[in-house]
Amino acid sequence: MRPAHRPVRTRRLPALPHLPVKGAGRMEEEADGLAVTKPRRDHPAGLFTCRTIERMNDRPPSRLEMLRFAERVAAQHLAQIRRWREAEERRQAERAEGERRRPPAPDWLLEKGVDGRAPTYVHDGSCWSARKGPRCVGITREQALRALSVDRITPCPQCRPDAVLGVLE
Known part of the structure; x- marks a missing residue:
């Protein structure tokens, strides 16, 4: 039994802290060589910024350093692409080897019944109605002739192997 409907109480969530905004603070040097960004009151986002610490002596990377970094990243990407290509080449070679090793399709099929013992139909190897699987067994032309004439197994009505x-008859 469901309880009577009660209004849902909601509460106000606390405000999320804001990330520092560039230009929102001014740099002041501390005694240990670190620069501390303090919020500025004259900047619109200055009241909401948090304090960040940066190294005073850090210089931005030079153009040459950035190009070397980009070259390393590109080399890593190229190596990854080459590994992907090699893996795909291996997969294609394995697939081709599997196709090469696959035995040829039989010319004639003998379909067994549900019990898996008694044969029910003789099929042409390309018959669409033959149930490909454990119930169908590939046989030779002589075995198909014997199954149709001597054993009197029913020919498939779709592919007509008897004809x-x-x-x-």
């Missing part, structure tokens, strides 16, 4: 083999 192809010349076994007409």
Whole structure:
């Protein structure tokens, strides 16, 4: 049983702290060589900035250092792309080897019943209605002739292997 409907109480969430805004503070040097950014009251975002610490002696990287860094990153990307290409080449070679090793499709199929023992149909190897799987077994032309003529197994009504083999009743 559901309780009676009560209004949901809500509460106000605390405000999220704001990230420092560039130009919102002025740099002051401390005794240990660190620069401390203090909020400025004349900047619109100055009241909401937090204190950040930066090294006074740090200089921005030179153009040459940035180009060397970009070169290292590009080399890493190129190495990764080469590894991907090599893996794809290996996959394609394995796929081609599997296709090469696959045995040829049988010319004739013998379909077994649901119990897996008694044969039910003889099919042409390219018959679309043959259930490819454990119930169908590949057989030779002689075995197909024997199954149709001697064992009297029913030919498939779609692919008509009896007409192809010349076994007409």
